[in-house]
Amino acid sequence: MKILKSFLTTVAASAALLAGMPASAQAPGPIRIGSTLALTGPLSATALTHKLVGEIYVEQLNARGGLLGRKVEWTVKDDQSKPDVARTLYEQLVTSDKVDLLMGPYATGAILSAMGVAQRYNKVLVHHTFGIPSLAKYDMQFPAWSLGADPGNTVSNMLFDAMAASGKPPKTIAIVTSKFPSIHFMSLAGREVAKKRGLQEVLFLEWDFGNRDFGPIAARVKDAKPDLVWIGDIGLEGNMLLDAMKKIDYTPPNHFHLYPAPGPMTKSADGANALSLTIFEEHAPFTNNPVAADFVKIFNERAAKAGLPDTSVEVQAAASYSAWQILEAGVKGANSLDDKAIAAYLRKNRVNTIQGNLRFDGPSNYGDDLMKLKQVQNGKWLVVYPTQFAAPGAKLIVR
Missing domain, CATH: 3.40.50.2300 (Response regulator)
Structure with missing residues (x-):
């Protein structure tokens, strides 16, 4: 009985001591x-x-x-x-x-x-x-x-290397881009790389981040008739530009997007064959x-x-x-x-x-x-280049 009382007294004293201790002395929080x-x-x-x-x-x-x-x-x-x-x-x-x-x-x-x-x-x-x-x-x-x-050089060259490897390298390019900092940086770098590789620039246009009126830009692109449209977009800008192109019955033969909203681009019929950058897609070998x-x-x-x-x-x-x-x-x-x-x-x-x-x-x-370079094919983003990372059976489509 004395042992039990002693034990209970010790437990009570310990509990009282812990209750009186500051939070910093107790178990650390998350x-x-x-x-x-x-x-x-x-x-x-x-x-x-x-x-x-x-x-x-x-x-x-x-x-x-x-x-x-x-x-x-x-x-x-x-x-x-x-x-x-x-x-x-x-x-x-x-x-x-x-x-x-x-x-x-x-x-x-x-x-x-x-x-x-x-x-x-x-x-x-x-x-x-x-x-x-x-x-x-x-x-x-x-x-x-x-x-x-040095993505301005490495990323741009990867795009043009991939298209050259397809056997259908573009000869003319239109570069249209947001002034959003990272987008603008990559687009200007891509512009210089394109010139060094001998592509003829048929159009260069910029828009302010937050722009929602892409009609005039779409019309200028259509008139320029480029083999490749480099679209410096972020979020839904690319979708809005493609929609504006559709309204004037124009479909770009090849279109590359920097940072599009991934889901909306695959869900839109206008996004077919869109090209973009990636580090991972949910297919082998990544998975x-x-x-x-x-x-x-x-x-x-x-x-x-x-x-x-x-x-x-x-x-x-x-x-x-x-x-x-x-x-x-x-x-x-x-x-x-x-x-x-x-x-x-x-x-x-x-x-x-x-x-x-x-x-x-x-x-x-x-x-x-x-x-890596990915492309919208059958409503999904699939890596197409470099080939060792390509989705099983996927190849770059160039028009």
């Missing part, structure tokens, strides 16, 4: 990761994909035990597709919300704003869709968008990776329930998932939430992702250019 996404505005069609991917990854991460033995919580705020709003919200995440880690937003402008905040507070910023590597001056930022350090195959299955189901316009895993979803893989690898590799320790680990080590093995020891922390 690790909080903060970010913004363009949940509204002209970039929302694509940003919603990134939101769903983040939710899936955090669920999977917590099912594996979280990070450093702690559960993970993700706070995401709406930057309204505006870089200045993203800047303000990242300030709030660091100073008011006091998140432990940051994840980048969607699109180059917002990422550049977030990068400035991360640099001010010495925070690691992993990001998934930054399109101008030369502007990434901060040494604690890490890209999942594996364009390589030979069991982690990738599992993610594809989960994303397909969740995207259908969420009513997303595209339920397939493609470049945007894959880049987003890779970004989370990079952040997890950095924390676990450093065995710490210290941003400098995480950055040091990532710079020295490769990270295996669903798009491939990534390194961060090149210019601006970029590694290899892993971009």
